[in-house]
Amino acid sequence: MERIPILKMGEFLLVTIQVDMHDRLVMTLQEDLTERIVKSRARGVLIDISALEIVDSFIGRMLANIAGMARLLDAETVLVGMQPAVAITLVELGLSLNGIRTALNVERGMDLLRSSADIGGQ
Amino acid sequence: MVADVEAKLDIKSSEDVVRVRQAVRALAIRTGLTLVDQTKVVTAASELARNALDYGGGGVVTLERVMNGSRPGIRLIFEDQGPGIPDIDLALKDGYTTGGGLGLGLSGAKRLSSEFYIQSKPGEGTQVIIIRWKG
Numbered sequence: 001m002e003r004i005p006i007l008k009m010g011e012f013l014l015v016t017i018q019v020d021m022h023d024r025l026v027m028t029l030q031e032d033l034t035e036r037i038v039k040s041r042a043r044g045v046l047i048d049i050s051a052l053e054i055v056d057s058f059i060g061r062m063l064a065n066i067a068g069m070a071r072l073l074d075a076e077t078v079l080v081g082m083q084p085a086v087a088i089t090l091v092e093l094g095l096s097l098n099g100i101r102t103a104l105n106v107e108r109g110m111d112l113l114r115s116s117a118d119i120g121g122q
Numbered sequence: 123m124v125a126d127v128e129a130k131l132d133i134k135s136s137e138d139v140v141r142v143r144q145a146v147r148a149l150a151i152r153t154g155l156t157l158v159d160q161t162k163v164v165t166a167a168s169e170l171a172r173n174a175l176d177y178g179g180g181g182v183v184t185l186e187r188v189m190n191g192s193r194p195g196i197r198l199i200f201e202d203q204g205p206g207i208p209d210i211d212l213a214l215k216d217g218y219t220t221g222g223g224l225g226l227g228l229s230g231a232k233r234l235s236s237e238f239y240i241q242s243k244p245g246e247g248t249q250v251i252i253i254r255w256k257g
Binding site for chain 2: 020021022023024053054055056057058083085086088089092093094095
């Protein structure tokens, strides 16, 4: 069965979405990721969407749901690598992705997660 | 306006929505749309294909290449035989949904298109036509 790989990077998990998302794949990813967060005690999740050529309201809702689930499991989510054309289109579509933090790339996303983990730990 | 039918695709599953996106992308590239315009029309197509699937019980999309004088564009015609939309003005409002979505499908697709037309009759189905002109 088709699956989206989840990589462990230190205390964070990295999900790289490289295929066109459809419902079943989304369900599988939600199950796999929530299980991995618990098993690995990850404090943060990076979702790399640099290979996604579009984000529609279905994919946007799916990303917001994943961030919400991760938050319930004490992990922060950062969306990284959005293409400029996707950002332009999302704003015109009216989808603001409220509640999901974004960073330009994986490196900056990790910096963001580290700094929020530090603040949380004080 | 001159129109050439390029393809007709069924929308019966979530995988079909992905296929519609890919076919619209290929046509948008062949028509010479910019990357941003390609992204807009593919996103609009994705919203409308999903609407046809979720609210219309499935449908069909016709992909056309159109010419207005020397200006090329693409026209997409989405049709379903679903329950129809009783109040189109209400359905076009941001945030309005009957199906648990975000309510951005129709209104968002309209904003992302150069031209947008919708016809619907309760009990008979819905037809949505969008055009994206080059430039």
